[in-house]
Amino acid sequence: MSEKKTPSRDRKPAQTRKPQKPPQSPDAEASGDRIAKYLAHAGVCSRRDAETLIAEGRVSVNGVVLETPAFKVTGEEDIRVDEARVGAPQKTQLWRYHKPDGLVTTHKDPQGRTTVFDTLPAGMPRVISVGRLDLTTEGLLLLTTDGALARALELPSTGWIRRYRVRAWGKISQKQLDTLADGVTVDGVEYGPVKATLDQQQGDNAWMTVAIREGKNREIRNVMRHMNLQVNRLIRTAYGPFQLGKLPVGGLEEVKAKMLKEQLGAKLSEGLNF
Template identity: 35%
Template structure:
C-alpha cells in the first residue's frame, strides 16, 4: 500500500493522544479502519483511509481543509466577482489549499459560512435530502402575533413551492422591531427573507449562527478559523444516513 503508516502513528499525528494511548484504543477495539475493527500492527494510507474512533470519523488526510468564517455584510459568497465587489477570495488567500464555500449567503446576510475542499462532504451538507439544519437570527419589522410560530412551522406556499421553518422563537422585542431565531434545513435563494416577508415581516438584518453542529460563536466578522477534529467528526455524523 503506497504511503502506508502504522495506524497508531496516524492516530497520534491527528491529536488523539500519545502513540501509547492510541495503541490502547486499538487494543480495546475502539478504532475502525475501512469498515473493520482495527488491530495492532495494522497499517493505512492517511490520505485514503476511513478511520473511526469511538464511532466518530477521524480525518487524517492532511490535504483536506475545513474552515468556519463569519462572513461580513456586503461580501459576495463567490471566489471572484465580475463587478469588482469584495469576495471571499480576499479572505481565504492565506490558505495554501484552494477551498470552496459550502452553500451561499447573499451579500446582505452575515454570519457563518463553511469552506472546504472536501467535495463529498460539501455536497451532503448542501443537499436537502440530508436535512442539515441552519439557524438564523433575524431582526424584523413589528411584533410577532399569536399563532405566528404555528403558522411558520406548519408552512406556507411561496411562488416556488412550499416552505416552513423547523423551529421558531422570539428572542426580544423593542422599538417596533423584533429579533427572532429560526432554523430551516433547505437553502433556496433568500428563503428566510421570503418566508418572513410573505408573513408580513420585513427582514432588516439577518445573521446565520449555525450550520448543523457548527456554531458561529464569538468568531468576529471577517475572521476564519479551522474546525477542530470533534467539529469535523460532528459534521460527518450530521450527514450520515
C-alpha cells in the same frame, strides 16, 4: 488583365472533425474515479457543477475535451478545467468563517464586488463554500477543500439545521410564527417547516431565532415578507453541529480533523481524505 486563379486539384474539401474520445486506461477503468467526483475531491467545485463544466466543454483529459461525466481517471492524467491544470485531490479540511455584511459568496463576481475568497489569508488552499450567504447576510459560513463534502452538507436529506438570528421591521406574535411550522408557499415556491421563536419586540423591530433545514435561495427573507415583516439584519449562528460562537467578524478557524470526523459520522466521512 489579371490572371484568373483556378482552385488546386490537389486541395481536398474541408471536413468536419468529429470530437475525439480520450482513451480510457485499464487502471482508470478498474479503480479510477469518475471525473466529476475527482474534480469535487480536488476542490474545484461540487459534482453537480463539475457535470455542468463538462457539458459546457470546459474539461479536458490529456488534451481531449470530455463529453461525459462518466469518464474515469486515476489522477495520473493531464486533467484541465478552462485549460488550467487540476492538481491531485486535497486533504479534506473544513473552516468556520464569520462572514461580514457586504461580501459576495462567489469566486468571481461579474460586478467586481469584493468576495469572501478575496478576504482569506494568503497561503490558504483553494476552498469552496458550503452553500451561500447573500450580500447582506452575516454570520457562519463553512469553507472546505472538498466539493463532495460541500454538496453532501447542502442536501436537505442530510438533515442539518441552519439557525439564524433575524431582525425584521414589523410586528408579529408567537402564535403567527407558529403557523410556519407546517411549511408555507410563497410566490409559488414551497418552503419546508420553519421553526421561528419571537425573542423580543423592540419598537417597530422584531428579533427572532429561526431554524430551517433546506436553505433555499432567500428563504428566510421571503418567508418573513409573507408574514408582513421586512428583514433588515440576518445572521447565521449555526450550520448543523458547527456554531458561530464567539468567532469575530472576518475570523477564520479550522475545524480539527478529529472533531470533523466525529461530527460528520461514518456515513458522511466515507470516501473523504483526512
